[in-house]
Amino acid sequence: MSVVQNTRPTTRLGEVTVRDLSKSFALNGQRLAVLRDLQLEVRSGESLAIVGPSGCGKTTLLRVLAGLETPDQGEVLIDGLPVKGVGTERAIIFQEPRLLPWLTVLGNVAFGLEMRGKSKAQAELRARHYIRLVGLAEFEAAYPRQLSGGMAQRVGIARALTVQPEILLLDEPLGALDAMTKLTMQEELSRIWREEKVTMILVTHDLEEAIYLADRVLVLTKNGASVPRLIDINLARPRDRNESDFVAMRKRLMAEFGLH
Ligand SMILES: Nc1ncnc2c1ncn2[C@@H]1O[C@H](COP(=O)(O)OP(=O)(O)O)[C@@H](O)[C@H]1O
Ligand SMILES: [Mg+2]
Numbered sequence: 001m002s003v004v005q006n007t008r009p010t011t012r013l014g015e016v017t018v019r020d021l022s023k024s025f026a027l028n029g030q031r032l033a034v035l036r037d038l039q040l041e042v043r044s045g046e047s048l049a050i051v052g053p054s055g056c057g058k059t060t061l062l063r064v065l066a067g068l069e070t071p072d073q074g075e076v077l078i079d080g081l082p083v084k085g086v087g088t089e090r091a092i093i094f095q096e097p098r099l100l101p102w103l104t105v106l107g108n109v110a111f112g113l114e115m116r117g118k119s120k121a122q123a124e125l126r127a128r129h130y131i132r133l134v135g136l137a138e139f140e141a142a143y144p145r146q147l148s149g150g151m152a153q154r155v156g157i158a159r160a161l162t163v164q165p166e167i168l169l170l171d172e173p174l175g176a177l178d179a180m181t182k183l184t185m186q187e188e189l190s191r192i193w194r195e196e197k198v199t200m201i202l203v204t205h206d207l208e209e210a211i212y213l214a215d216r217v218l219v220l221t222k223n224g225a226s227v228p229r230l231i232d233i234n235l236a237r238p239r240d241r242n243e244s245d246f247v248a249m250r251k252r253l254m255a256e257f258g259l260h
Contacts, residue, residue, distance in 0.1 A: 013044035014166030014199035020074035036224030049210035052220030097156030
């Protein structure tokens with residue numbers, strides 16, 4: 001039974017607006033344009049996947065959304081307010097969960113709340129709720145070195161959710177996991193996203209993962225070469241990878257990259 005109510009402020013919706021966003025980096029004395037005049041609206045509670053070839057700017061875009069990187073031009077608005085840096089309404093999850101090795105699972109998940117001034121008891125109460133949600137209740141006393149890759153990433157997800165963000169930013173979160181674990185984790189992410197009603201922006205190089213999890217897929221191209229395509233994934237949930245519409249969607253997305 002869940003004892004922790006969702007205490008997210010109802011005025012925050014987790015809507016993301018990207019306006020005329022450009023970002024370049026210095027490279028050999030020149031500027032490498034990565035994102036060019038990008039426009040994007042992500043709806044409250046939507047699941048958006050970002051795909052594209054390696055080096056096309058997926059991580060850069062996510063870091064700009066997180067407030068870890070400043071755009072050259074344009075802006076990001078969260079619920080209508082310009083992003084000025086990192087903020088508590090956004091949480092980012094990387095490929096490696098980067099857990100603190102000297103803390104237990106419970107300690108790692110509660111850490112963020114304790115840093116924000118919650119008492120240890122309050123922090124642990126809420127942390128336990130999210131540890132259960134990711135299926136690790138029996139491991140709350142374990143240390144990171146005792147966990148498999150999939151379990152560690154689950155801890156990372158619980159840690160991000162514990163601070164109850166409006167927007168979950170994920171950068172290839174399942175990219176380092178073996179194929180079987182990855183499929184299980186995709187199902188779990190889908191369930192968690194539905195239960196938490198959080199806006200999810202997921203970078204992945206796995207087209208099937210994008211179709212499995214996303215309402216829409218943003219297809220980025222190298223060097224911001226053209227206006228990115230946004231593809232609607234109008235498939236019923238929970239999704240079935242073997243269903244004909246799913247297979248057809250995978251073909252369509254592969255064709256975007258000239259693959260067959
Ligand atoms: N801090 C940085 N300084 C210089 N170049 C960078 C920096 N971050 C990213 N880049 C370059 O920007 C491009 C996009 O990188 P990235 O966003 O990591 O791509 P992706 O995540 O799609 O693989 C790459 O060519 C990368 O080398
Ligand atoms: Mg990347």
